[in-house]
Structures are given as structure tokens and as C-alpha cells.
Amino acid sequence: MKDAGARRWWVAAMAVAALLGWLEPRLDIYLADVLARVGINVVLAVSLNLINGHAGQFSLGHAGFMGVGAYAAAAITVLAGPHVLPTSCPDWLHQGWFLLALAGGGAAAALAGLLVGAPSLRLKGDYLAIVTLGFGQIIGVIVRNMEPLGGALGLSGIPPRTNLFWVLAAAATTVYGVTTLVNSTHGRGFIATHDDEVAAEAMGLDTTRYKIVAFVTGAFFAGVAGGLWGHFKLTISPKEFDFNRSIEIVVMVIVGGMGRTAGVMAAATVLTLLPEGLRLVAGLSPSLKWVGESRPLLYALMLIALMLLRPQGLFAWSRARPRPA
Amino acid sequence: MAELVQQLINGVSVGAMYALIAIGYTLVYGVLRFINFAHSDVFMAGAYAGLHVGQRMGGGSWAGGLVAMLAAMAACAGLGIVIERLAYKPLRERSKLTVLITAIGVSMLLQNLGQLVFGATPVAFPETLPATTFTAGGVVVSSKDMVVVGFTVALLGALEFVVLRTKVGTAMRAVAHNHQAAALMGIPTNRIISVTFGLGSALAAAAGFLWAYKFPRVDPYLGVMPGLTAFVAAVLGGIGNITGAALGGLLLGVIETLVKGSRWSTWTEAVTFVLLILVLLFRPAGLLGRAQAEKV
Numbered sequence: 001m002k003d004a005g006a007r008r009w010w011v012a013a014m015a016v017a018a019l020l021g022w023l024e025p026r027l028d029i030y031l032a033d034v035l036a037r038v039g040i041n042v043v044l045a046v047s048l049n050l051i052n053g054h055a056g057q058f059s060l061g062h063a064g065f066m067g068v069g070a071y072a073a074a075a076i077t078v079l080a081g082p083h084v085l086p087t088s089c090p091d092w093l094h095q096g097w098f099l100l101a102l103a104g105g106g107a108a109a110a111l112a113g114l115l116v117g118a119p120s121l122r123l124k125g126d127y128l129a130i131v132t133l134g135f136g137q138i139i140g141v142i143v144r145n146m147e148p149l150g151g152a153l154g155l156s157g158i159p160p161r162t163n164l165f166w167v168l169a170a171a172a173t174t175v176y177g178v179t180t181l182v183n184s185t186h187g188r189g190f191i192a193t194h195d196d197e198v199a200a201e202a203m204g205l206d207t208t209r210y211k212i213v214a215f216v217t218g219a220f221f222a223g224v225a226g227g228l229w230g231h232f233k234l235t236i237s238p239k240e241f242d243f244n245r246s247i248e249i250v251v252m253v254i255v256g257g258m259g260r261t262a263g264v265m266a267a268a269t270v271l272t273l274l275p276e277g278l279r280l281v282a283g284l285s286p287s288l289k290w291v292g293e294s295r296p297l298l299y300a301l302m303l304i305a306l307m308l309l310r311p312q313g314l315f316a317w318s319r320a321r322p323r324p325a
Numbered sequence: 326m327a328e329l330v331q332q333l334i335n336g337v338s339v340g341a342m343y344a345l346i347a348i349g350y351t352l353v354y355g356v357l358r359f360i361n362f363a364h365s366d367v368f369m370a371g372a373y374a375g376l377h378v379g380q381r382m383g384g385g386s387w388a389g390g391l392v393a394m395l396a397a398m399a400a401c402a403g404l405g406i407v408i409e410r411l412a413y414k415p416l417r418e419r420s421k422l423t424v425l426i427t428a429i430g431v432s433m434l435l436q437n438l439g440q441l442v443f444g445a446t447p448v449a450f451p452e453t454l455p456a457t458t459f460t461a462g463g464v465v466v467s468s469k470d471m472v473v474v475g476f477t478v479a480l481l482g483a484l485e486f487v488v489l490r491t492k493v494g495t496a497m498r499a500v501a502h503n504h505q506a507a508a509l510m511g512i513p514t515n516r517i518i519s520v521t522f523g524l525g526s527a528l529a530a531a532a533g534f535l536w537a538y539k540f541p542r543v544d545p546y547l548g549v550m551p552g553l554t555a556f557v558a559a560v561l562g563g564i565g566n567i568t569g570a571a572l573g574g575l576l577l578g579v580i581e582t583l584v585k586g587s588r589w590s591t592w593t594e595a596v597t598f599v600l601l602i603l604v605l606l607f608r609p610a611g612l613l614g615r616a617q618a619e620k621v
Contacts, residue, residue: 058422058425119602119605119606120602120605122609123605123609126359126360126421126425127560127605127609129360129425130360130556130557130560130601131598131601131602131605133553134557134597134598134601134602135598137553137594137595137598138594138595138598138599140594141591141592141593141594141595142595144591145591145592247429247433250426250429254426296433296436296437297434297437297438297441299433300430300431300433300434300437301430301434303426303427303429303430303433304412304427304430304431304434307416307423307424307426307427307430308412308415308416308427311419311420311423
């Protein structure tokens, strides 16, 4: 019912993405770098919000899915690419192959999401949190034991395919996908599952199925974000996708307000810019140097203060329209 | 064969420490029904407290080591109670998720404070208790392992006594069983929750002290992996169940050590979690936990 509006937003965002992609060579390198990271974090946070916020399942393994996507996409471009693509191939073919790699990364992450989710989503709250956390650890161990993927040292030599166009297009598509999903029949199922699982089940809803749909979709977009991240950093190692990374994404969702896509987008943006701001402040004078190093401490204090004072999230503005019952 | 016995001894001593930490998780889960993520960092604080007191005591003597351990336990009991009062108590009526996230925040805070106060570089832990090794039938046994297991058994005995034989313990069980009914019976639930946090944190501190004694290297992130494994142990045994937590800890310690000693050593971390997922699949309430029907 709101699909037409969402689609219009998506088209507009894609136009902006194309514009920025065209502008990128003229942009400051630092600015382009920060913008790309903002975009990737928006994808991660919005997709986690689908799981944690809309469907009400607490996942602590989002970075694990991101890692699966990053490695799968990198494997497609680095390991498979040279065998398939001709040696002198035009740029559009490279870009097309990259799109395939992103989709492959997303699909691999979605498959991982299904493998983890199908058995564990029958579990409630805390148990699910710990299983997803464990999943993140298992992914790290598996990658460290995979020689072709670089093992513990990481995989390097990934071609620089990520640009602002791809990042913003992915962000726009994630937001569009999540919004339309939430506004569909499935979305009603998510909300019912989130609000009262027992009541939802009593109404005949297959809550496990809704949870799995949310989980797999969220994992898919996390995988896409991972693919973008790999082709942006050019080197990936298993410890980048550890528990701390997952927590970082969880913090974005919480600061933004669970189940509020716009708030979560704002939070992802602000929290990505925050360390840059702190670095700027720290650079002003030597006496302010501690500011730059205090980010983790600040994060922790902010998280606790937020939970005590404003658990609904910093950017959770009141809804214009009451949530349909 | 000798090697296997040696691995088993090693595994039992690591498992004993996991059991001590796991009991803290289980106790808190019992009364408040949430995962106290900060528990693993209380363990870290215990190791540091033991380090600093141990250095003052000169070390190498039984009395000095014992004082250091008791001091660490007391300090961490205080820390646990303060954390509960400041961070968790205001959230008593809020959703479980809010408390869980706060616990993650507290954990991050403790790690970063630890880095600020104690420095990020690992430091060597002094020989706080006397240590020797002796050989029996080709098996080299470190007295450290015997000390660890001995202390654990003593502490578990003490806990068993407190929980089952004292008035506070009865009150703890009552609160864990039914919060509201316990309050209606005149049990000061808030004070009992504080006591529970204190007990759990003291056990974590003891585990931290023993851990640093066995593996003499301390850093602010010391608690992360043992804490995670111990939490898995608590879930494995059936969260809320003290015997289950001890059993789970022992089991994980032995399995982990055996895997580490085999040629699949790089898969150790994965084994723990795969085991957890398998147990949750077939016995969602854990090995000793009893499945509860949900009341609507």
C-alpha cells in the first residue's frame, strides 16, 4: 500500500547514487571514503534492524553474515574471476561481474542465515543471542582454517570495485527491500511475532517461518554489505568480522530505535561520522588528544546511558501514523 | 596413554575454572533472567585484583596467596553489587532486551576502564601460591592443577552450603523460583539479588585468580574467551541450574583441552559452539534443565 511511495524514494536514491558515482572522481578522497563507509554501515544497520527491530529477534552475529558475504564475494572476483573473464575485458564486464559477486555474497550469507536460523529460531531471546554469537565465532574459525581464503592472515589483492554508486545503490535497495517487506503480509507477521509470540501463534501464524524470513533477508543484505566492504578495503581478515563488529551494528540499531528504519539510517550515519569528528577534535590541540582514543569508552557509556534514559532509541521520533494493530 | 591422562588432568582443571564462572552466570540468570555479559569482565577484574594484592604479599606462600585470592573475591563481590545497583536495578521492570544491551555496555565499559587503569599490554602474573611438579607413572602433574581443582571443590562446597542450608540461600532459591511470591512472603528481593550478584562475582574473581595462576598472563581482555565458554557451559548444563553449570564447565574444559591437544586444534572455538547448538537442538533446556511450559 505504501509501495508506490517507497518505489519513488528508491528511484530518487538510485538517481543520487548515479550522480555521486559520476561525481566521485572529482570528490575529495577522504570524503568519498567516509561516504562509502556510511553507506555500508547503513546497509548493515538497516538489515540488522529487520531482524532485531521489526521481527524482535536478538541477533549478535550480524558481522558473521557480513564476513560470509565478504569472503564469498571476494572469492568470486579474486578466485573465480580470472578464470571466467577474458584477460582484456571492458570495464562494464568487470562491473557486471562485481554485481554478480555482490549477489553471490548475499546469497552465501542468506544460506548461512538459513543454516543457523532454521534450528535456532525456535529458541527464545537470550538463547538466540548466544547461538548467533557462537555462529559469528564459528565463521571466524572456519575462515582461519581455509587456506585458499588466506587463513588467519586474511585475503588480499581484492580488486577495488566498490564505488559510491554501488554503495548507495545497495543502501537504497536495502532500505527499499526492508520497507516493502515490512509493509507486506510478511511484515504484519513480523510485527505480530515481535509484539506477542504466544498470541501470534494462537492466531495460527507460523512464527518460526516469519523469523526465518526476517533472518535470511537480513543476512542477505549483510552479505551484500560484506561484499562491498571487501572490495572497498581490498584486504579482509577474519578478525574484522568478530563479535565487536556485531556489537557496533547492534549499537547503531539501538541508538536509532529498534524497528525504525529512518532512525537507524540516521544512527548509522552519525555513528560512522562520530570517530571522524572525535579525530577532528583530537587534532585541534595536543591537550585534546585523549578524545580521539576515548571512542570505545564513549560507546560503552553512551550505550548504558541510552538504555537507562531513552531505551526506545535516540532517533526514535514519534510516529506520524500509529502502527496498525 | 600418559599424554591422554595429562590432557585429562589439564582439562579438568580448566573445566573447574569454567564451572566457577558458569555458576555466576547461572545464579544471576536464576534471579534476574538475563545474561550478565559483564560477568566475564568481573573475572578479569578478579585476576587484576589478585595480581596487585599478590605482589604486595611477596608471593610464593600459602597464606599470601590465600589472602590475595580472598581480597580479589571481596573486591569483585563489591564490584558486582555496585554494577547491579547502578546499571541493572533501574531496569528491573524493563524488557529483557534492554537489560541485555545494558550488560553488553557494562562489559565494554569494564574492558575499556581496565585498559585505562591497568594498561593494554599483558602483564605477568606473579607466583602467588607455591608451585611444584611431580611425576607419577610418566604423567607430569603440576601442583597448580591440583590447587585449582582443590580450591574449586572447596568453593563449590561452600556455595552448596550457602544455597541449600542457610536462610539467605533459601531466599535466593525462592526469588529464583518466583519473584513476586517471594516478595509477598516478606523476602527483601532487592537485597537477595545484591547478595546473588556478590556471590557470583566472588566466584568469578576466584576463577580469575586461579586462571591467572595457571596461565600467568593478565590483560584487560582476559575474560572474553573464558567468559564466553563458561556462558556456553551454563547454557549447556541448563541455565539456572547450579549443578548443571558445574557439569557443563567440566565437560567443556575437558573437551576443549582434548581438541586443543589433537590435530584439529585450530577448530577448538568452533567445537564449543557446535556442541552448544547441538545440545540446544535436542535438549533446549540444557542437559540438566527442565523444560518449562509457557504460561499464557
